[in-house]
Structure formats: structure tokens, C-alpha cells
Amino acid sequence: MFVLKVTLLTLLMMAPGLLVYADTSVTCEGNNAVLTCGAGVLNILSANYGRTDSNTCSAGRPSNQTTKTNCYGTKTLSEVSKRCEGKSSCVVPVTNSVFSDPCFGTYKYLSIRYSCVVQHTSVTCEGNNAVLTCGAGVLNILSANYGRTDSTTCSAGRPKGQTTKTNCYGTKTLSEVTKRCGGKSSCVVPVTNSVFSDPCFGTYKYLSIKYSCIVQYTSVTCEGNNAVLTCGTGVLNIFNANYGRTDPTTCSAGRPSNQTTKTNCYGTKTLSEVTKRCGGKSSCVVPVTNSVFSDPCFGTYKYLNIKYFCMIQHTSVTCEGQNAVLTCGVGVLNILSANYGRTDPTTCSAGRPKGQTTKTNCYGTKTLSEVTKRCGGKSTCVVPATNSVFSDPCFGTYKYLSIKYFCMIQ
Known part of the structure; x- marks a missing residue:
């Protein structure tokens, strides 16, 4: 071997x-x-x-x-x-x-x-709170069930009739736990019927969660400088951002006290602006200035605090006439770019006459919107690489569908 x-x-x-x-x-x-x-x-x-x-x-x-x-x-x-x-x-x-x-x-x-x-498992008996934490990371929920799949877990002091049903599954558990916990550093989930509804009346249930932790990075840049974010071969996923001031010590060296004492200063459009400039890119530069973010607290010396993590970028290449299959496991698809056409003479060229592969400036103008419509926010999708889906951007050329995407916690 x-x-x-x-x-x-x-x-x-x-x-x-x-x-x-x-x-x-x-x-x-x-x-x-x-x-x-x-x-x-x-x-x-x-x-x-x-x-x-x-x-x-x-x-x-x-x-x-x-x-x-x-x-x-x-x-x-x-x-x-x-x-x-x-x-x-x-x-x-x-x-x-x-x-x-x-x-x-x-x-x-x-x-x-x-x-x-590292996969963690949390098991919490009905009537208590499940507490998940990831320290410096953020939570990625892999699976979850509110119900009962064995007769021994959370059975102490319970009559037999409340623990014998072992095929009890709460169908909305994963979506509910993901909504409350996904992408957060910690969360508390009440293990009650009022949160999950009751999948098996009369049975004493428990909440079982499997999860992993993803590395979260923090970038802090003083006003007047540039914030530089990079993810190597991955792409940036912006988790939180604020241009303002929330403590008196950060970026305070050499500043008079009246410029650093206001600590409830929040730029309401910071996250959207940073996401627009950086989200889905392998690196970005963000000027930390009022001209970019406007001034949320006049007279205060501010800084830009960004929390982000890096996601691996995938590339899918599918020859004309075949199906592109994208999948993200427990995540959902975020489409970065897509083109149905041809930008080089070698990809998907095997067995093709030269005249069908020489045109290399062929771009399908509606490719990104079509792929996003079919795949964005889904865990998996199938996209036929055909003219009937994308129309024909270069008649006579044998084309292919190239998609760049990453998987994001929902």
C-alpha cells in the first residue's frame, strides 16, 4: 500500500x-x-x-x-x-x-x-440548564436531541414507566440549540418542554448535545491606523466588531484622560462595514477612521475591535453537462464567487477539439446569483452545469462551472 x-x-x-x-x-x-x-x-x-x-x-x-x-x-x-x-x-x-x-x-x-x-458531549436532565462553553473559541453544534435513547441516563429516582421509552427524538432540537448557541463562546439552554416541546409525553427526558469549539481571533487597532486581518488559505468570517471605546486603558498611551474616559461608545454600523470589506476574503485592510465608520463619540480617542474566525475556502470545478455537488456537513453554504464559462484552455479539455477550449475570457454574468439562489444557506445542493440553467455565455466553447465557497455555522 x-x-x-x-x-x-x-x-x-x-x-x-x-x-x-x-x-x-x-x-x-x-x-x-x-x-x-x-x-x-x-x-x-x-x-x-x-x-x-x-x-x-x-x-x-x-x-x-x-x-x-x-x-x-x-x-x-x-x-x-x-x-x-x-x-x-x-x-x-x-x-x-x-x-x-x-x-x-x-x-x-x-x-x-x-x-x-475535539468533540464534547453535554448531557442535561429535564428541568435543568445545559451550559456550554468554549473559552477562547466559539461553539459549533454537531448534533442534539431532547428526548431519550436509553433507559439509564437521567433515571435516578424515576419510576420505570418514565424511562422505558428509548426511541424518543425531538425533531427540532438541533435547530433550537444551534440558534441559541452556534457561534457563541458560551450559552445556557433550559432543558424543558417549553423550549423544545414534548416529543414523548410521560417520559422523563434529557438533552444530549455534541459540539466542537472553533478558534476565534481578536484584532484591536487604534484610531488612525489600519486593521490588517489575514487567514492564510482560509477566508474571514466576521463574528463581531466595534469602532468606539469600551474601556479606559486600550489605546490610551499618551492620550489625555478626557479622550479615554467615555467607555460606552459603540459604532452601530461597524459590523456591517467590516463584514462588507472583509467577509469571505483571505485578507483585508480596514482604515480605522471616522471617515470609514463615522464618529460615534466626538472627542473620544477610539479603536476598532474585531472578533473573527477563519473558514477553509473550497473550490468546486464541474465540466459542462455534469452536476456540481456542494456539501457542508453540519454547516451551511456561503457562496463567494462563481463562473460558468472558461478562463483557461486546460480545465475540462480532455478529448475536446482545440476550437472548443481556446476562448478563455468567457464569463456567465448571472452565475453567482443563480448558484447563490440554489445553494446559499443550505447544507448541500446540486447545480447542473448546463446552458439551460445559466444560458450560454460563449457559443461553441466547452464550458465549466467554477464555484468558490466556504461552510459557515448557522
């Missing part, structure tokens, strides 16, 4: 419960990809079954099996996520029977980028 495993980032955050590392697993066709996270659970970031270079998994192969380097399996991410997402380990056979064959005659490999997150 030939398997490559390369550590990309061995430590992202030392705080317990946060994202711990990100890996790339590369497995040659005909073998099994084995992913494991020890005490954590798998978070699949991206995956491709195909070939994007001529060297990987090429040993002993004739050159004609490794020269095609624009081979993408459009359903790879959804299949790997289905088999691995949220599990502590998984085995994925790297075969055409699992993924279908995206490039006949080419010897392929499965490349998976994933991270390991």
Missing part, C-alpha cells in the same frame, strides 16, 4: 477543545484511505479523487496514465464527508466503484484535507 500523509499545521491553538491540527491524506487508487483523529472528530475540508499533478502516485506507472493533471471527481467531497465527517476515524476505499471514474485511463489518487476537532 502506498499512502502519503503530510502534516500541514501541527498546532493551531493550544487552548483545550479547539481545532488541533490540519492534515492532508493522499492515497493511491486501489488502496484504502485511513483517517483518524484520536480523541477528536474529523472535519473534512476538501477532497478530490483524480489527478492534479504528474508525480503523485506515479511510481511504476506508464507516462500515459499520469499525464492528465486536470482530473477532478465532482462527488468526492460529498462522498468523503458522508463516510467520515464527525467520526473519530474512517476508512475510504479509493476506487472507481466508490467515486466513479472522472478520467478513464488515468491512474488516480484520493487527496483529502481535513482537520481534527
